[in-house]
Amino acid sequence: MLATIFAAAEGFVRPDIDWHALAPELVVLATFVVVLLVDVFTEEHSRWTASSFAGIGLLGAIVPLLTLAVRDGDPASLFGGGFVVDDFSLVLKALFLVAGYVTVLVSSNQIAEGDYHEGEYYLLLLASIFGMMTISSARDLITIFVAFEMLSIPTYMLAAWRKRAQTGIEAGMKYYLIGVFATGVMLYGMSLIYGGTGSTLLSEIGAHIGGDFGQEPVAVVGILFTLVGFLFKVSAVPFHNWAPDTYEGAPTPVTAFLSVASKSAGFVAILQLVFLGFFGRADVVRPFMFVLAVATMTVGNMIALRQTNIVRMFAYSSVAQAGFILVPLSVIGAGSADTADQILSSMVMYLLVYTVVNLGAFAVIISVSRRTGSGEIASWGGLFTYAPALAVSMAVFLFALGGIPPAVGWFAKFQLFTAVVKADTTLGYAAGVAMAVNSVISLGYYLGVMRTMFMDDVPDGDTTPVRVPPALVAAVGITVVATLVVGFLPGLVGDLADHATFALSLGE
Amino acid sequence: MLSHAWLIPLIPAISFVAILAVGKKLPRGGSEIGIASVAIIFVMSLGVAAGWIGRVNNPPVVHHDTGTEHVVEGDEHGEEAPADEHGEEPAAEDEGHAATAFEDSVSFAAAAPGSASAPAAAEGEEHHETPPVVRDITWFDNGTMQVKVGTMIDGLSTLMLVVVTLISLLVHVFSTDYVAGDRRYTHYFAFLSLFTASMLFYVVSSSTLQMIVGWELVGLCSFALIGHWWEEKPNSDAALKAFLVNRVGDIGLLCGMIVLFFAAGRTFDIIQINELANAGEIRHFLLLVGSLSLMTAVMSKSGQFILHTWLPDAMAGPTPVSALIHAATMVVAGIYMIARLYGVFFNGLSIGTSNINVMAVVGAVTLLFGGLLAFVQNDIKKVLAYSTVSQLGYMVMALGVGAWTAGIFHLFTHALFKACLFLGAGSLAHHIHSFDMKEDMGGLRKVMPKTFWTFMLGTGALVAVPPLAGFWSKDEILAGAQQLGGDGGYPLMLIMGTLGAAVTGAYMTRAIWYVFFGERRGASATHDMHENGPRITVPLMILAAGAVLAGFTNIPKTDNFALSWVPDGWTLRFEHFIEPTGAYFPGGLESFAHPEFNLVLAVVSTAVGLTGVLLAYLWYWKGLGPHGLTDRNRFARGGYKILENKYGLDVLYVDWIAGATKGPIAKAANWTNQNVIDGVVNLVGTSVRKSGEFVYRYIDQGVVDGAVNASGAAADGSGEILRKAQTGKVQTYGAYLFLGAAILAAIFVIAV
C-alpha cells in the first residue's frame, strides 16, 4: 500500500535500501519490540524472561554483523552517504553488542532482586544500544544528533532507575541536566557548522572545513561547541562533573554501562567528526584535545586518589581513562597519513580493551557489593581470604587499567604511546610525558585497592564465601579471560583495530 | 638444546600454575613441584651451557660478503669438552628442521658486517664469530609493525640461565626449611616459580618488547614476594614502595624502548638494534636519548643512587627471596639490559672514547654511597642490601667504563657470594627471627660453625681477598677503569672504585664482629642456638664453594710474573665463552678493548681493601673510647701508609731543624704527633661514620623519601582542592560546562 503512495508521489525517489547492511540494527530493534511485548503480556513474576530475550537478541545481532564483515565489495553507503556500514562501524557495533550483553549479564540479578521495573529496564537498555549502533554508522550531522539522543535519553532514565532513593534520582537528574546542557551547546555548534558548509553530510563538511570556511573563527566555535556535546559524554574535564555523582547514585550495572558503552559511543562520534568532518582544521583540534586530555587525565587521577568509595573512585578513574584515550587526538593531522591510521586504530584498540576491562571490574564490584552491601573501599578488606577468585580477577582488571603486563592494558597504552610518538611533534611528546606521569599516579589508587583486598583484615571478621550468581560468574569469567588472552596475544585485537578504518578517506 | 631454550621459562611457569592448582593437596605443599621444575631447568641450562661452549669452540661457518668461508678452528684448550651433541654445528640443521615443523623461523643472525676484517689478535685471543641462536615466532602483526617473541641464546643469556636457575634451585631448597610451617607456604613456592620463570623469560628475550614484558613480570613477582608477610604494614608498604619506585624507572624503560624502536627503523629486534647502533646508522642524539631513558630504568631496577631507596626496604620479604632478588633476578635485570643493549649504550654514551659518562658516574657514586650506608646499619640484611647497592654500582661502573666482561663477570661472582651471604643471614636468623646485629646477635661463630665459615668465605669474596672470586672480578673492573675509555682512562672511577674497596672491607668486618664475635646478646643469648639442618647448610656450602672457585673462570692472561705460569687454556675462559662476538656487539669482529692485568693495581686495590678491614678490625676488636692516646697512636702506627708519611715528615722536620732549636720543636712535633695525627685518625673514623649517617638520615631517608612523600602529598593536596570543586550542585557543574566551552572557544578564536 505504501508503495502505491510512494509511486503516486511526484518527484519522490524511493531510497534504495540495503537491508543486509541494516540487519544488525533491525535485529536489535526486533528484540526491542519482543521485550516490549513480553513486558506487556507477562505477569510480574515472569518478567525475568525480558533479560533472557534481551541477551539472546544482542548475541543474535552479532550474526548479521559477521556476515557483513565477510561480505565482499565496497562498504555499504546508504541514504546519500548519511549511513555507512564500513569496517570501523562493524568493529564498534560488535563492541556495543558485547558490552550490552555483558551489561545484561551483570544486571539480571541486581535488577530482579531490587525493587525495579524489570521489563522497562531492558527495553531502555536495548534502545540505548540501538542508538549506539546507529551512531557508529552515522555520517551525517542529523543522524549523529538523533542517534546520540537515542543512546542518551534512555540512559538518563536508567541512571534514575533507583527512583525511590534520593541519591538514585539525584544521579539521574544530574546526568540528565548536564546532558541536556551539553546537547544545547553541541546543537548550537552543529548549526554553525551547517550554516557555514550548507550541508549536514560529514564528507561535504570535511571539504568545506578544509576550504575557506574552515579558516573563519566561526568555524572554530562551531567545531569546539560540537565536540563539547560528545566530550561531555566521555566525561572530559571540564565537562566531567556529572560522572562521579551519577556513577555513585545510579544502579551499579547502569554505571558499568555508562562508563563503557556510553563513553565509547561518545568517542565514536568524536572520531567520526574529527576524522571525517573537522580534519581540515586539525590545527585547532590538536591543541584543544591536548589541553583537554592533559586536564582530564590529571584531574581524574588527582581526585581519584582521594576517594574512599569504590564506585566513585572508578568514576574518576574512568574520567582519567578518557583522558588517556583523548591523548592521540593531540597529534591528529600531524605526521604522515599512516599516523592518522595509527591514531584511529590505537584509540579503537584502547576503547575495546577499556570496555572489556572496566566491565569486568564493575562485575566484580557488583558481586562484592552483593555481599558487603557497601561501596566503601575499606569494606573490601581481606577479600582475598574469603573470595580469592574475585580478588584475583579484580587484580587482573586493576593491572589492566594501570597498564601493567600481562593484562591487556599495557598493550593498549603502548599503542597510544606509539601513536603520539610517531607523529613526532612537541605537543605529542608533551602529551606522551603527561600520559606517562599520569599512568604512574593512577597506580596509586589502583594498587591501593589491591592492597586492601590482599593485605588488610576483613572488617567484620566474617569470612563466609561470597555466593556469586551464575550470570555474574559468566560476566567476570568472560572479561577476565579476554583480558588475559588479549594481554598475551594482543594481535587478536590489534588486527581488529587496524581494520577499523573509515570507508571515506581521511582529510577530504 | 640451544634452540629449545624456550622450554626453560615455560617449565617454571607451568609449575606456578600447577602449584597454585594442586599444591595444597600435596604432602609437601607444592614445594616438590617447584624444586623438581627448577632442578629440571637447571639441568637444561647446563645443557644450554654445554651446547654454547661447543658452539663457541666449533662456530658455524659464516659466509661473509666476500664469500670466503670463515675457517673453523676448534679450540683444543676448552675447559669443558663439548658434551652436548645438540650444541654442535650439525645441530643447527636439526634445529632448522625442528623449526620448520613448528612453522616458525630459526635464524642465526649471521652477523655479516660489511668489513671482512680478519679477527684481530688482540691479547693473543682470537675472537671467532659465534652468532647467537635466535628462534622466534610472530607475536602479533598490526600492519605497520611485526612484533616477534622468542629466544636469543648467546654467551650472556647462557650465563644468566645458569646463574638464575642455580641460585633459584638453592633458594628453593633452602626455603623448604626456612619457611616451613608458613601459612602461605604453597603460595610462596608458586611465586618463587613464577619469579624464576619471569626472570628467565626476560633473559632469553629476543626483542625489546619482550624484555619490557619480562621486566614488568619480574617487578610484579617481586612485589608479591616482598609483601609475602603482608599482615605487617611495613612489609606491605615496602612492597608498594618497591613497586612504585620501579614504575618511575619503567617510564624511562618505555620511553627508551620506544625511542630505540623508531630509531632502528621500527624494530624491536635486539640484534638489529645493536647492529644498527654499532654501524652508526642511528643518529647519535637518538642513541643518547634512548640510553639516558633506559638508564633511568636501570637506576630504579638495579638500585642505583638516587632510586635505590626501595632496595633496603625490600628486605621486608623472606630472606631467601632477598637472596634471589639480590643475587640473580630482580636487581641484575638492569645490568643485564645494559649488557644486552650494549651497542646502544656504548655508542650513545661514547663509552669507548670518553673519560667520564653518565653510566660510569652513576655507578661510581652508587658504589661509594652504598658502601657508606652499609656502614651504619644495624640490621644485617640491610648491611647486605646496601652492599648489593654498592656492588651493583661496581657493575654499572664497569659497563660504564667499557669493561663489559668485567661487569658481567662481577655479576656472576657477586651472584654466588651475595646469595651465600644472604642465605647465611637467613640461617643466622632462622631461630631468633631477628636480624638486628647489635641487639640480638654476637658470638655465634661457635654455635653455628658451618654458617660462620661459609659466611666468612662469602665475606672474603666480597671484600676481594685474593684468590677468592670477588678479587678477580673487582680487579678487572678497576683495571678497566684505569685503562679503557679515551686517553687517560677513567681516573675518577678508578679512585672511587678503590676507595669503595676500603669501605667494603670496613663494613663487612664490622658486620662479622657484631654477628660472630663478642658476647651473645639479646635473642641469641636467650635462645638455644644450634646449627641449622642440611637443607640450609648444604646450599650455603655450595655457594661458598662457588665464592671460592668462581673467580678462576677468568684468570687474566698476562706476562706478569705473578700469573704467567697459568696455562693459556685456563685463562680468560669466561671472556672467551661469554662475551658476544659479531656485529651486534661493539667492536664486532674487531677486538673489543679489554683491560690488561696490572699487578700494581691489583696489589694496591687489595691493600686498600684490606686496610679497610684492618681499620675496622682495630676499631672493633681493639676497641675505642676509653683507651688512651698511645693506644690509638699504635693503632695509627700499625696500619696507615698515610701515617708513615706523617712520620717521615716528622723525621724530616726533626732532621732539618735539629741543629737549631731541638727542644721546643721536638716537643711541638711530639704534640703534633699526639694530637693532630690522632685527631686525624679519629676524624677519619668518625667522619666515615658521620657521613654515612648523614647520607642515610638526610639524603637517603630525608631527601629522597621526602621528595617521594612530598610529591605524594602534593598530589593528594591538589586532589583535595579539585575535589572541593565537585560541589554536588548540578548547576555549578552546568556553569563549568558552559564557561569551559565559552572560554575555550574564546581562547581558540583569538589564538588560532
Added chain:
Amino acid sequence: MLLNQFLILAAILFCTGVYGVISRRNGVLVLMSIELILNSVNINLVAFSAMNDSISGQVFALFVIAVAAAEVGVGLAIVLAIFRNYRTVDIDEVDLMKG
C-alpha cells in the same frame, strides 16, 4: 534582511537560556530555560537553511523539536520524582553526592 540579525537574536536567546539554566533554582524553570537554548538553535538552523537554500536545516530543526519534546517529557518526569523524594523542586538543594 541580514543573516546576522537572526543569528544574533539566536545568540541572545542562547545566552539568556544559559543564564537561566545556571541561575534558576526551580527545576521547571530550568527546563524552560533549556527550551530557550533549543529554540535559539532552531532559529539558527532555519536561518541558515534559507541562506544556503538547502532543506537540511529545516529537517534538522524538525528533529530538534521532536527531541526537545522527548527531553522535556523525561525532564519533567525526573523533576516529579525529585519532588517526591525531596519534597521540593529546588534542584540547588539536591546535592547529597559531592566531592
Added chain:
Amino acid sequence: MGFTILAEVARNADADVLVAQNVAFGIIAAIMIFSAIRVVTTSNVVHAAAFLVMVLAGAAAQFILLGAEFVAVTQVMVYIGAIVVLFLFGIMLTRAPMQGTEKFTRDNWKVGALTSVVMLAVLVFTLVDGFGEDKLPADLMPTDTRVLSDAIFSTYLVPFEVISVLLLSALIGAIVIARKD
C-alpha cells in the same frame, strides 16, 4: 495568522517591503528578547510559562519570515500545544508556589550572568566576523512542504525511524520514572 499576512505583504513589494520585513523582525525580536529575559528572571512560575509562550510564538513568526512555514506550524503545535502544556502540568503537580515566598534565583547567579556575557561576546564577535554583511536571498519563497517530506523519507529515513523509537522509549521511561508506586 497575522504574521503570515505580514510576511506575505512583505514579500510582494520591493524596497519598501524590505523595510517592512526588517520592521517586523525588529518588533518580534524585541518581544522575544524581552520575554526571554522575563522567563529567566520572573519570580512567578506561571508567568514564566506565559513568557515562554511568547518566545516560542515569536520564533514561529521568525520561521515564517524565513520561509519555513512547516517548521513554524510544527513549532506552534509541538511547543505551544504540547510542551508548554506539559510545563503547566509540571507546575501543578509539583505544587510550586506561584510567586514570592520562595527564592527563585540561586545565590551565585553572578556566575551565570558572567558565563552568559562571556558566551555572548564570543558568539557575537565570531558571528559578525564570519557572516558580517551576508544578506538573505531577497526572494525567499515559502518552502514546499513536499520537498521537506521527500527529504525526511529518503535522505533522513534513518533518523526518522530512530526518533520514533526514541519517542516511544522516552514515553515508557518517563512513565516509569514519574509513576507513583
